[in-house]
Each structure stands twice: as C-alpha cells, then as structure tokens.
Amino acid sequence: MAHLRLMSEKKSEPASGASHVNDLGHVKEATPSLIQVFEPHKASLPPVGAYMREFWSRKRFSLELARFADKAEYLESNLGKVWLVLNPLLLAFVYFLLVTVLRGGSDKAHGFTTLAHILIGLFTFYFAQNVISDGAQSITSGGRLILNQAFPRTLLPLSSAIRSFWQYIPTIPVYIVVVVIGKFFIPKADIHIFSWALLWIPYVTFCLALTAFGMALIFATMNVYFRDTSKLLSYTTRIWLYASPVLWLPEMLHGWHRAILYVNPLGPALSATAEIWIRGHQPTLAQIIGLAVWAVIAMIFGGYFFISRERDFAVRI
Amino acid sequence: MKKNRMLIDMPADLAVRIEDLSITYKINVDTKKTLKNAIMRASKGEKVRMRTVEAVKHMNLDIPHGSVLGIVGANGAGKSTLMRSIAGILPPTEGRITVNGKISTLLALGVGFNPALSGRDNIILGGLASGLTKEEIAAKTDEIARFADLPDGFIDMPVRTYSSGMYGRVAFAVAVAMTPDILLLDEALSAGDAAFKEKSFLRMRELVQEARTIVIVSHALQTVKDLCTHAIWMHKGQILAKGDAGEITEKYLEFLNVGTLPSNLEDF
Ligand SMILES: Nc1ncnc2c1ncn2[C@@H]1O[C@H](COP(=O)(O)OP(=O)(O)OP(=O)(O)O)[C@@H](O)[C@H]1O
Ligand SMILES: [Mg+2]
Numbered sequence: 001m002a003h004l005r006l007m008s009e010k011k012s013e014p015a016s017g018a019s020h021v022n023d024l025g026h027v028k029e030a031t032p033s034l035i036q037v038f039e040p041h042k043a044s045l046p047p048v049g050a051y052m053r054e055f056w057s058r059k060r061f062s063l064e065l066a067r068f069a070d071k072a073e074y075l076e077s078n079l080g081k082v083w084l085v086l087n088p089l090l091l092a093f094v095y096f097l098l099v100t101v102l103r104g105g106s107d108k109a110h111g112f113t114t115l116a117h118i119l120i121g122l123f124t125f126y127f128a129q130n131v132i133s134d135g136a137q138s139i140t141s142g143g144r145l146i147l148n149q150a151f152p153r154t155l156l157p158l159s160s161a162i163r164s165f166w167q168y169i170p171t172i173p174v175y176i177v178v179v180v181i182g183k184f185f186i187p188k189a190d191i192h193i194f195s196w197a198l199l200w201i202p203y204v205t206f207c208l209a210l211t212a213f214g215m216a217l218i219f220a221t222m223n224v225y226f227r228d229t230s231k232l233l234s235y236t237t238r239i240w241l242y243a244s245p246v247l248w249l250p251e252m253l254h255g256w257h258r259a260i261l262y263v264n265p266l267g268p269a270l271s272a273t274a275e276i277w278i279r280g281h282q283p284t285l286a287q288i289i290g291l292a293v294w295a296v297i298a299m300i301f302g303g304y305f306f307i308s309r310e311r312d313f314a315v316r317i
Numbered sequence: 318m319k320k321n322r323m324l325i326d327m328p329a330d331l332a333v334r335i336e337d338l339s340i341t342y343k344i345n346v347d348t349k350k351t352l353k354n355a356i357m358r359a360s361k362g363e364k365v366r367m368r369t370v371e372a373v374k375h376m377n378l379d380i381p382h383g384s385v386l387g388i389v390g391a392n393g394a395g396k397s398t399l400m401r402s403i404a405g406i407l408p409p410t411e412g413r414i415t416v417n418g419k420i421s422t423l424l425a426l427g428v429g430f431n432p433a434l435s436g437r438d439n440i441i442l443g444g445l446a447s448g449l450t451k452e453e454i455a456a457k458t459d460e461i462a463r464f465a466d467l468p469d470g471f472i473d474m475p476v477r478t479y480s481s482g483m484y485g486r487v488a489f490a491v492a493v494a495m496t497p498d499i500l501l502l503d504e505a506l507s508a509g510d511a512a513f514k515e516k517s518f519l520r521m522r523e524l525v526q527e528a529r530t531i532v533i534v535s536h537a538l539q540t541v542k543d544l545c546t547h548a549i550w551m552h553k554g555q556i557l558a559k560g561d562a563g564e565i566t567e568k569y570l571e572f573l574n575v576g577t578l579p580s581n582l583e584d585f
Contacts, residue, residue, distance in 0.1 A: 034417070034498075037415050038402065040408060040409050060445065069431075075433055149406070149447060150405040150422075151446065226352035226355060228352050314401065
C-alpha cells in the first residue's frame with residue numbers, strides 16, 4: 001500500500017524541519033522534544049529503564065489518587081474512618097475469645113499477652129491483605145482511566161498500597177493504647193511497650209509492603225484475565241490468616257513444622273512484628289533474611305508478570 | 318531517548334508516523350472470563366472460542382506538525398481504536414507508530430473523573446493522570462477552571478451534579494491546558510454549547526499556530542470542515558479516502574445519504 005502523506009499547506013523546508021513558519025510569519029519551534037515508538041509485543045517487558053523512569057516521575061499520581069479516593073470515600077461519612085480501626089479491633093476481640101475458649105482459658109497475664117499478640121498480628125495481617133486484595137481489583141476497576149490515559153499501570157496497585165498503609169498507621173496507636181491500659185491493670189503481663197527493637201519496624205514493614213505489593217501485582221494481572229480471582233482471593237486470605245502466626249504463636253511449632261513460618265510469604269514479617277512488639281526482641285537472622293528474600297521474590301515475579309502484560313490491559317478490560 | 322532518536326528514521330517535521338498498523342481485538346465469545354469456567358473447559362478438553370476483530374488494518378499515515386487532521390467514518394470503523402493506539406494506550410498488533418511530542422488525550426467515554434469529587438479536585442486528578450506534576454497542575458487549576466467557565470460555583474460541586482456539557486467543558490479545559498504537542502480529541506466537543514464551541518475552536522487555532530498538532534474524531538461534519546486542514550475517511554479499519562477536509566466530508570456525507578460507497582472505492 002502506498003505510503004499516504006498528508007501535506008501541510010504551509011509545509012516548511014524539509015531540512016530544517018524543526019522550525020515552522022506559521023500564517024502570521026512567526027517562526028516557532030516545532031518542539032520535537034520527545035519521540036516515542038509503539039510496537040507490537042509478545043508478553044515481554046517494555047524497556048525496563050524507560051519504564052522505571054516513567055514510573056518514578058509519576059509516582060505522585062499514585063499518592064494523589066490515593067488521597068482523592070480517601071477523600072471521595074469519606075466525603076459523606078466521617079464514621080467510615082473510625083470503622084477502619086474499629087473493625088479489626090472488634091475482630092481481634094472475637095478471635096481472642098475463640099482462642100481462649102479453645103485453649104480452655106488461662107491466667108490473666110497470659111491471656112492478655114495473647115490478646116496483644118492477636119491485636120498486632122491481625123492489624124499487620126490486614127495491612128498486607130488490603131494491599132493485596134485492593135491492589136488486585138485496582139486494574140479491573142480502573143476502567144476509563146486505563147482506556148483513556150497512558151501511564152505505567154503499576155501506579156494503580158501502588159495507589160491501593162498507599163491507601164492500605166494509611167489505614168494501617170492509626171491501628172498502631174490503638175494497639176499501644178490497649179497495651180498501656182492493660183499493663184496498668186495487669187502489671188504482670190509479659191509485654192514490652194517500648195524497646196530498641198522497635199527500630200526494626202520500618203525495615204520489617206517495608207519488606208512486608210514490598211511482598212504484599214508484589215503479590216498484588218500478580219493477582220491484579222490474573223483478575224484481568226479471570227474476573228473471579230478477587231472473589232477467590234477473599235477465601236484464600238482467610239485460610240492464609242489461619243496459616244499465619246497471628247492466632248497462634250510461632251514457638252508452638254517445632255522441628256520441621258517451623259518451615260511453615262518461612263514458606264508463608266507473610267510468615268517472617270508477622271513473626272518478626274510480634275517478636276518486636278510483644279517481647280521487645282530483635283528479629284532473628286532467619287527472619288531478617290526471610291523478609292528480604294520474600295520481598296525480592298515477590299517484586300521480581302509480580303513485577304515481571306504484571307509489566308509484561310500490562311499493555312494488554314486496555315484491550316481486555 | 319536520545320539514542321532512540323538517532324536510530325529512528327523520523328523526519329523532524331512529522332508529529333506522528335503510522336507504518337503498516339494493524340490492531341486486533343480478541344474477544345472471548347461464549348464464556349464469562351472466570352477461572353472457574355477456564356478450569357471447567359480445560360477438564361472437558363474444550364477450547365475457548367475466540368473471535369478476532371480487526372479494528373485497524375494495515376494503515377499508513379503521516380501527520381505533520383501543525384496540522385489539524387479530521388477523522389470521519391461510520392460507527393465501528395476503528396477511529397477510537399486508532400486514537401488510543403496513537404496515545405500509546407493500545408499496543409499495535411502489527412506495524413509501528415512513532416510519535417514525536419507530548420500527547421494529551423480527550424477520548425471517548427470521558428476522563429475517568431471521580432464523580433464524588435468536585436470539579437476542582439478532578440482537574441488536579443486529570444492533570445496528574447495526563448502527566449503534569451503536582452506543581453504544574455496547581456499553577457494551572459484556576460486558569461483551567463476559568464476556561465471551563467461553569468455557572469455559579471459549580472466548579473466546587475461534586476462532578477456527579479454536572480450536566481454532560483459541563484462535564485465536557487472541564488475535560489476539554491484540562492486536555493488543552495497542558496499545552497500538548499499533539500492533542501487527540503475523540504467526540505470531545507459534542508456536548509458543549511455554541512459559546513463553548515466557539516471558545517474551544519479559538520483555543521485549538523492558537524495551538525495550531527504554535528505548530529502543535531490536533532487529531533479530531535467527530536461525527537459532526539461541520540466541526541471537521543471548520544477546524545481541520547485535512548481529513549481521512551475510515552471504513553472498516555482502513556483509510557478509504559484522504560485529502561482536503563471539505564472534500565472528504567462532502568464525500569462522506571454523500572455516502573451517508575446515498576448509502577453506497579463511491580464507485581472508485583468499491584473494492585473495500
Ligand atoms: N474493547 C474492545 N473489545 C473488543 N472489540 C472492540 C473493543 N473496542 C472496539 N472494538 C471493536 O473494534 C471495532 C472498532 O471500534 P472503534 O471503537 O474503534 O470504532 P469507532 O470508529 O470509534 O466507532 P464510533 O464511531 O462508534 O465511536 C469495532 O468493530 C468494535 O466492535
Ligand atoms: Mg469511537
């Protein structure tokens with residue numbers, strides 16, 4: 001087929017193409033600043049460097065998207081924010097009752113330690129769960145934004161992750177308040193409130209966030225192809241909770257059973273968090289390594305799976 | 318990017334070059350897209366029936382800087398698909414698109430505004446989505462709001478209370494505010510009233526004077542005639558005719574009235 005060319009009436013001399021004489025006789029730059037090439041792909045990565053640069057330069061979009069989503073959600077009810085904290089708090093009490101009934105009760109001090117353990121474990125688990133399940137839906141619910149704007153799609157699950165983090169933050173003071181009040185009534189309870197080990201929290205949380213984000217990328221991609229993924233995910237996370245050291249203590253496992261703590265991507269983070277908050281112990285070397293390993297694995301797999309397919313999203317959404 | 322420019326053979330006076338472009342949609346015909354269905358089918362050994370729709374077929378097109386190109390064609394001709402691929406949203410199935418310059422889009426279906434938020438918040442969100450920084454968009458918000466010129470205080474009301482014309486005004490104001498090198502408009506002006514149309518035409522002419530490029534998809538042939546220097550007529554994913562905007566709209570109008578393709582184009 002012949003190459004069609006639309007000639008501009010005021011076509012400029014081809015050699016100096018950068019400048020342009022318009023009707024008013026002004027010479028203006030044609031600003032050939034940025035050349036982009038779009039070509040076919042087969043489930044392969046786009047140029048990683050360029051993608052990362054684009055992602056980094058537009059990270060602010062994620063943040064604002066999260067901020068505005070929050071704003072939209074709580075525009076009507078301010079009670080919504082209270083629920084975010086109240087919901088896991090109440091659930092923690094329910095689980096606590098269940099656990100103590102199952103165990104046939106125990107002394108006050110021990111019971112309170114169990115409660116604290118469930119509280120911080122559940123709050124942390126919900127953080128990861130929200131990153132994963134909200135992130136998983138971020139693409140399929142991104143509708144018009146995805147159809148009408150070109151941007152690195154990883155920004156959408158990132159935005160969900162940011163929101164989940166904001167929801168996680170206020171649960172920490174709630175935990176501290178509960179523990180402080182509890183210690184006042186039950187001074188024998190073996191719970192450290194503040195210790196140097198807390199300095200490890202940023203590292204642990206960061207690795208946990210990366211792990212959960214990487215998995216969010218995997219499930220978000222799957223959800224584009226199979227729309228029931230997010231429904232399936234809600235069952236999966238429940239089982240996941242029972243398989244995590246939240247309702248039980250890591251030291252209840254012995255021998256090779258301890259492997260469960262590390263096979264579970266959230267395992268090292270959850271046991272390290274409990275160790276830090278409850279005992280005031282630094283995380284073990286195995287936990288520190290386990291955290292980093294899961295974060296790297298999740299980011300590499302999730303990132304590859306998502307980014308190599310994200311150009312398909314607009315066609316399939 | 319610099320390295321790319323040396324490798325890619327793109328004349329400096331071109332804004333967009335489309336080479337042998339084909340875009341195919343794959344549609345899963347008879348099942349819902351669920352994991353359950355996929356597993357059921359796999360266990361029965363059935364294959365998923367796929368239908369392919371060739372929305373754009375082997376298209377070649379060069380769009381020089383400073384031109385206003387109109388695209389006309391029947392529903393389903395592939396116009397929106399072409400626009401999305403120029404914007405980098407839909408990847409080509411075959412061929413290549415080279416784009417030189419910053420793109421701003423205002424495509425069919427609207428901008429993905431958040432209906433619970435005010436117009437002003439959505440301006441910020443829209444600007445960020447199209448690649449402006451927070452500072453840039455903050456500096457421009459008032460200007461955009463002034464351009465959209467909504468009646469008494471609506472700019473601070475939730476977008477869900479807007480009429481479709483008001484919605485269209487804000488969307489257009491955002492799209493032109495980022496002074497794009499290439500502006501892609503898909504049915505963007507249809508909801509605006511006469512006064513706003515006038516204003517947006519003026520703004521687009523300004524952009525063209527600055528050697529910026531505009532591509533317009535519209536079913537309002539008068540708009541195409543008034544604004545565009547050139548036009549193409551798309552039919553079933555191919556370019557049926559190209560040339561002067563007045564001429565093309567004439568031909569297309571004739572086709573719409575008579576219902577048959579011009580005799581010299583019958584082979585399509
Ligand atoms: N998301 C999609 N999935 C599958 N097929 C699609 C999708 N979008 C468009 N198509 C098909 O591609 C073809 C071209 O559609 P397109 O939207 O580009 O047409 P158009 O020229 O913009 O039409 P209109 O004038 O109605 O806006 C149509 O046959 C349509 O059915
Ligand atoms: Mg269309």
